Amino acid sequence: xxxxxxxxxxxxxxxxxxxxxxxxxxxxxxxxxxxxxxxxxxxxxxxxxxxxxxxxxxxxxxxxxxxxxxxxxxxxxxxxxxxxxxxxxxxxxxxxxxxxxxxxxxxxxxxxxxxxxxxxxxxxxxxxxxxxxxxxxxxxxxxxxxxxxxxxxxxxxxxxxxxxxxxxxxxxxxxxxxxxxxxxxxxxxxxxxxxxxxxxxxxxxxxxxxxxxxxxxxxxxxxxxxxxxxxxxxxxxxxxxxxxxxxxxxxxxxxxxxxxxxxxxxxxxxxxxxxxxxxxxxxxxxxxxxxxxxxxxxxxxxxxxxxxxxxxxxxxxxxxxxxxxxxxxxxxxxxxxxxxxxxxxxxxxxxxxxxxxxx
Numbered sequence: 001x002x003x004x005x006x007x008x009x010x011x012x013x014x015x016x017x018x019x020x021x022x023x024x025x026x027x028x029x030x031x032x033x034x035x036x037x038x039x040x041x042x043x044x045x046x047x048x049x050x051x052x053x054x055x056x057x058x059x060x061x062x063x064x065x066x067x068x069x070x071x072x073x074x075x076x077x078x079x080x081x082x083x084x085x086x087x088x089x090x091x092x093x094x095x096x097x098x099x100x101x102x103x104x105x106x107x108x109x110x111x112x113x114x115x116x117x118x119x120x121x122x123x124x125x126x127x128x129x130x131x132x133x134x135x136x137x138x139x140x141x142x143x144x145x146x147x148x149x150x151x152x153x154x155x156x157x158x159x160x161x162x163x164x165x166x167x168x169x170x171x172x173x174x175x176x177x178x179x180x181x182x183x184x185x186x187x188x189x190x191x192x193x194x195x196x197x198x199x200x201x202x203x204x205x206x207x208x209x210x211x212x213x214x215x216x217x218x219x220x221x222x223x224x225x226x227x228x229x230x231x232x233x234x235x236x237x238x239x240x241x242x243x244x245x246x247x248x249x250x251x252x253x254x255x256x257x258x259x260x261x262x263x264x265x266x267x268x269x270x271x272x273x274x275x276x277x278x279x280x281x282x283x284x285x286x287x288x289x290x291x292x293x294x295x296x297x298x299x300x301x302x303x304x305x306x307x308x309x310x311x312x313x314x315x316x317x318x319x320x321x322x323x324x325x326x327x328x329x330x331x332x333x334x335x336x337x338x339x340x341x342x343x344x345x346x347x348x349x350x351x352x353x354x355x356x357x358x359x
Contacts, residue, residue: 002098004089004094004098005098005101005102005105008076008077008080008099008102008103009102009105009106011076011079011080012072012073012076012077012102012103012106013072013106014076015071015072015075015076016068016069016072016076016106016110019068019071019072019075020061020064020065020068020072023064023067023068024057024060024061024064027060027063027064028053028056028057028060031053031056031060032049032053035049035052035137036049038137039052039136039137042136042137042138044136044137045136048132048136051128051132052129052132052133055125055126055128055129055132056125056129057125058117058121058122058125059122059125059126059129059245061117062114062117062118062122062279065110065114065283066282066283066285066286066314067286067314069106069107069110069283069286069287069290070286070287070289070290070310070313070314071290071307071310072290073103073107073286073287073290073291073293073294074290074293074294074306074307074310075294075307076103076294077099077103077290077291077294077295078293078294078306081294081295086099086295099295100291100354103287103290103291104284104287104288104291106287107283107284107286107287107288108284108287110283111280111281111282111283111284112280114279114280114283115249115276115277115280118248118249118276118279118280119248119249119250119276120248122245122248123245123246123247123248123251126243126245126246127246130243130246151163151164151165151237153232153236153237155230155231155232155236156231156232157179157180157181157231158177158178158179158180158230158231158232159177159178159180160172160175160176160177160178160232160237161175161176161178162174162175162176162237163175163259164259164265164266164269165237166265166267166268167234167268168268168329168330169196169265170196170197170234171194171195171196171197171265172194172195172196172202172237173193173194173259173265174193174194175190175191175192175194175195175204176189176190176191177189177190177191177228177230185212186210186212187211187212188209188210188211188212189209189210190204190207190208190209190210190228191207191208191209191210192204192205192206192207192208193205193206193207193263194206197233197234201227201228201229202227202228202230203225203226203227204223204225204226204227204228205224205225206224207222207223207226208220208221208222208223209221209223209226244268244269244272244273248276249273249276249277252269252272252273252276253273255269256269256270256273267328267329267331267335268329270335271325271328271329271335271338271339273335274335274336274338274339274340275325275339277339278339278340278342278343281343282317282343285317285343285346285347285350286314286317288346288347288350288351288354289310289313289346289349289350289353290310291350291354292350292353292354292356293306293309293310293353294306295354313346317342317346320341320342320345320346321342324337324338324339324341324342325338325339
């Protein structure tokens with residue numbers, strides 16, 4: 001590694017570390033003051049609040065890293081450009097690629113570390129964060145139990161066993177409903193391939209219904225489509241759907257494959273699985289965009305203007321990322337394209353800006 005490469009890397013790394021720490025501190029302080037009232041009103045002890053914040057840090061760092069990469073690249077290279085160091089490098093015969101390469105090397109390393117963080121640390125810490133919030137703040141007893149990757153839910157006079165729940169489509173897949181009387185005897189058992197919430201009712205498809213008769217015997221009747229009056233609504237199951245943020249890439253892939261092998265829809269999980277790979281790459285994309293914005297000082301723009309444009313780009317990226325992901329959830333876009341479309345779009349923009357800047 002050349003002296004020039006080490007120098008540029010050192011400058012960007014220093015600025016990146018400072019900016020990331022600043023963003024994380026601001027996030028934690030704001031989140032603390034937003035949540036502290038909830039913890040106090042719930043009578044939770046202070047150390048649960050501290051544990052909550054501690055276990056949320058990996059997620060905060062993961063979310064703030066791409067923005068920090070963009071701003072660090074703009075500021076560090078922008079300062080070098082403002083002091084005419086980049087002009088001196090290029091006048092000495094240093095190619096633009098050698099000026100840009102250290103920034104992209106660092107962004108690539110950060111993207112790799114972000115993936116490792118999201119794969120090995122964040123699923124565990126997110127589970128702890130969600131458990132603390134539900135148990136000590138919302139004071140909710142565990143209504144849901146996961147066993148062998150299926151969901152058990154205790155409703156009003158009924159116990160549900162659900163293979164998976166598509167939140168967007170409000171559809172239960174592989175659902176079994178056991179309804180009981182006052183003596184906790186099985187009154188009715190519904191077994192269906194799927195159940196769709198429509199017009200305020202659950203419509204069950206491709207199943208059987210087992211009903212107890214007055215003499216204590218049971219009758220079993222198959223049906224293609226049937227509506228049942230149940231107390232539970234999609235909102236009851238939405239909070240119990242297994243969150244993708246509590247699973248890593250490998251677990252999501254296994255979970256989605258298992259669901260599809262059983263003939264159920266795993267569209268949401270496929271999208272989230274690809275997002276697990278696409279999101280860490282945002283750091284590299286932001287590095288590309290940041291390099292082009294930083295070097296535009298030679299075109300008449302300063303560091304401050306670059307930072308302003310950088311924040312606008314981050315906002316546009318987040319909007320497009322959520323838009324494409326939603327299109328993937330609804331099935332309009334394939335899962336891969338829904339997760340990677342924003343990266344492809346902004347990578348193209350970043351490369352185009354670099355080529356334009358170095359004309």
